[in-house]
Amino acid sequence: MSVQERKERERAGRERLIVATARELAEQQGWDAVTTRRLAERIEYSQPVLYSHFRGKREIIGAVALQGATEMAAAVRAATAAVDGPRERVAALARAYLDFAARNPAVYDAIFQLDGGLAYAQEDTPEPLKDAFAALLESLGEVAGNGVDPGLFTEVFWASLHGVATLTRAGRLPPEYTEPRVELLVDRLAVV
Amino acid sequence: MSVQERKERERAGRERLIVATARELAEQQGWDAVTTRRLAERIEYSQPVLYSHFRGKREIIGAVALQGATEMAAAVRAATAAVDGPRERVAALARAYLDFAARNPAVYDAIFQLDGGLAYAQEDTPEPLKDAFAALLESLGEVAGNGVDPGLFTEVFWASLHGVATLTRAGRLPPEYTEPRVELLVDRLAVV
DNA sequence: CTCGATTGTCTAGCGATGCTAGGATCGAAT
DNA sequence: ATTCGATCCTAGCATCGCTAGACAATCGAG
Numbered sequence: 121m122s123v124q125e126r127k128e129r130e131r132a133g134r135e136r137l138i139v140a141t142a143r144e145l146a147e148q149q150g151w152d153a154v155t156t157r158r159l160a161e162r163i164e165y166s167q168p169v170l171y172s173h174f175r176g177k178r179e180i181i182g183a184v185a186l187q188g189a190t191e192m193a194a195a196v197r198a199a200t201a202a203v204d205g206p207r208e209r210v211a212a213l214a215r216a217y218l219d220f221a222a223r224n225p226a227v228y229d230a231i232f233q234l235d236g237g238l239a240y241a242q243e244d245t246p247e248p249l250k251d252a253f254a255a256l257l258e259s260l261g262e263v264a265g266n267g268v269d270p271g272l273f274t275e276v277f278w279a280s281l282h283g284v285a286t287l288t289r290a291g292r293l294p295p296e297y298t299e300p301r302v303e304l305l306v307d308r309l310a311v312v
Numbered sequence: 313m314s315v316q317e318r319k320e321r322e323r324a325g326r327e328r329l330i331v332a333t334a335r336e337l338a339e340q341q342g343w344d345a346v347t348t349r350r351l352a353e354r355i356e357y358s359q360p361v362l363y364s365h366f367r368g369k370r371e372i373i374g375a376v377a378l379q380g381a382t383e384m385a386a387a388v389r390a391a392t393a394a395v396d397g398p399r400e401r402v403a404a405l406a407r408a409y410l411d412f413a414a415r416n417p418a419v420y421d422a423i424f425q426l427d428g429g430l431a432y433a434q435e436d437t438p439e440p441l442k443d444a445f446a447a448l449l450e451s452l453g454e455v456a457g458n459g460v461d462p463g464l465f466t467e468v469f470w471a472s473l474h475g476v477a478t479l480t481r482a483g484r485l486p487p488e489y490t491e492p493r494v495e496l497l498v499d500r501l502a503v504v
Numbered sequence: 505c506t507c508g509a510t511t512g513t514c515t516a517g518c519g520a521t522g523c524t525a526g527g528a529t530c531g532a533a534t
Numbered sequence: 535a536t537t538c539g540a541t542c543c544t545a546g547c548a549t550c551g552c553t554a555g556a557c558a559a560t561c562g563a564g
Contacts (some may be wrong), residue, residue, distance in 0.1 A: 127540095140523065141391030156522060166543050168524075232484065233425070240484045268496065275485055276476070276493050286469070292424065292432045293467055301468050304460065309500045348551060358514050360553075369551065 135173045137163050141182045146184070146226035151234065154180075157170030175237075182236030188227035189248040193255040195220050206262040207312040213259045214281055214302045221285035228289075232282060253278075273309075280305055327365045329355050331375045338376070343426065346372075362493035374428030380419035381440040386448040387412050387430075398454040399504040405451045406473055406494045413477035420481075424474060445470075457503030465501075472497055 141162045145154050156177060160167045174180050199216030203209045221228040230236055231249075239245050253274070260277050261270035284301055287293040293301075337346050338471045348369060352359040366372050391408030395401045413420040422428055423441075429439050445466070452469050453462035476493055477484045485493075 127432075137562070155520080157520085167522090168544095171523070172541085203423030232479075232482070240482070241486050272489060272492060273496065275479075275489075276472070276496050279479050279485065279493075280468070280472035280497075281475070282479060283471030283473070286478070287424075287471050289472060290424070290432070292331065293471065294433055297464060297467075300464060301471075304468050305472075308503075311500075347549080349549085359551090360515095361513070363552070364512080 131173075134163070134165075134169075138170060138173055138180065139187060141226060143184045143187070143230075146230070147224065151181070151226060151229060167298070169269050178235055178237045181230050181234050182238050184227060185230040185234075185236045185238060186246055186248045188224060188231050189252040191224075191227075192217075192220050193252040195246070196252075196255045197258070200259045205312075206259075207306065207310055209259045210263055210277075210310045211302065211306045213256065214306060216280050217256075218285055218288075218298060218302065221289065222295075227243055228285065233286070260310075263312055265311035268311075277305070277309055280309070320443070326355070326357075326361075329473065330362060330365060330372065331379060333489065334372050335376045335379070335419060335422075338422070343373070343418060343421060349430045364469065370427060370429045373422050373426050374430050376419060377422040377426075377428045377430060378438055378440045380416060380423050380442040383416075383419075384409075384412050385439055385440070385444040388444075388447045389450070392451045394454075397504075398451070401451045402455055402469075402502045405448065406498060409448075409473050410477055410480075410494065411492060413481065414487075417481055420477065425478070452502075455502035455504055460503075469497070469501055472501070 121240065138159065142154055142159055145162065147160065154177075156167050156170055159180075160170060163169075170180070174183065196213055196216050199212045200209045203212045238249065256278055257270060257274045260274040264270045264273035284293065284298070284305075288295050288298065330351065334346055334351055337351065337354065346369075348359050348362055351372075352362060356362075361373070366375065375428050388405055391404045392401045395404045430441065432441065448470055449462060451464045452466040456465035457464045476485065476490070476497075480487050480490065
């Protein structure tokens with residue numbers, strides 16, 4: 121069985137290489153530059169190899185999205201773990217979220233803007249996506265206020281952060297006032 | 313001069329036809345379906361004619377975006393004009409905004425998601441875009457609260473609406489709870 | 505009224521895209 | 535050693551945005 125196991129390991133390694141390379145290329149030159157040819161060339165295989173791992177480009181984007189969602193959940197949890205007080209925890213969450221979006225724009229796009237063929241807000245939603253939402257809910261649920269469903273509150277707060285993140289990166293909002301925007305959002309939305 | 317004027321009229325008419333057709337096609341089948349060939353076929357001219365009006369596909373998207381921004385500004389003003397009380401005005405604005413995004417998804421994408429080659433938040437920003445922001449500012453500036461810059465407040469409120477609009481349409485948020493989301497945003501963010 | 509010149513439009517084609525069919529190659533098992 | 539199946543690559547399809555160059559219609563000058 122050792123031969124087969126080795127092959128599977130190699131195959132899994134190549135799949136990781138594809139995802140990592142796609143992500144790297146996207147961060148460097150944008151998703152438009154991530155063509156199947158360029159990607160194939162970078163991993164030093166021919167195009168059709170990509171299609172033995174993924175159904176198509178969409179699924180590759182989806183794989184990057186799932187990886188990114190896992191990291192984002194971890195980043196949010198790490199940023200909020202050591203902070204005292206619900207209000208400050210939420211502020212730390214907001215900064216961590218926007219920081220992640222600013223540092224990994226291509227990954228953020230893969231998660232929230234591009235079509236990666238993923239299901240959202242359903243039963244068959246992949247675990248990393250559910251968990252990313254759960255990470256937000258953990259801190260945001262505390263400050264929903266009386267009579268407001270924590271899930272609904274989390275959705276709204278998240279949507280606000282998402283709006284700030286995307287509009288900032290698209291050049292619709294000048295980036296230098298991010299911090300006062302965060303302050304405003306936290307002060308008004310969070311009930312402590 | 314009459315001959316030349318007639319030609320200019322015809323040319324302007326054809327340009328409007330291009331924009332209207334692109335918009336229609338985008339709303340019907342999505343922006344991916346708006347190819348230069350299909351667009352040319354629908355207006356019953358050959359492809360190169362498009363390039364005598366616009367530099368390329370980007371500029372066509374930009375033209376749809378400007379048209380849409382004008383309409384959105386009008387929709388927001390119409391929805392808020394006859395409403396008494398700042399709080400209710402803001403709620404009406406939020407509903408009108410989300411309604412516009414839901415009813416004109418392709419146009420909304422052209423304005424805020426796609427690359428239409430337009431400048432934002434700068435001096436050379438096209439007038440319709442500035443005016444759309446101004447329309448938001450008119451109602452939102454009233455409820456910024458003490459010590460908060462109306463422009464900054466408008467940006468944040470707008471970003472929140474944008475987040476709800478995009479996440480809803482992308483399937484990230486279940487659409488049936490839009491109204492309580494609006495209530496929450498208005499109640500918490502607006503200071504009356 | 506005729507005849508170059510200009511303007512306008514179209515046909516044809518370029519390079520690049522996502523994706524796939526079919527043959528070559530290589531390793532494992534008999 | 536030979537067969538056979540898995541693996542990979544070459545080559546190609548349809549489509550994309552965009553453009554060059556040919557052709558026709560129109561205009562102004564004589």
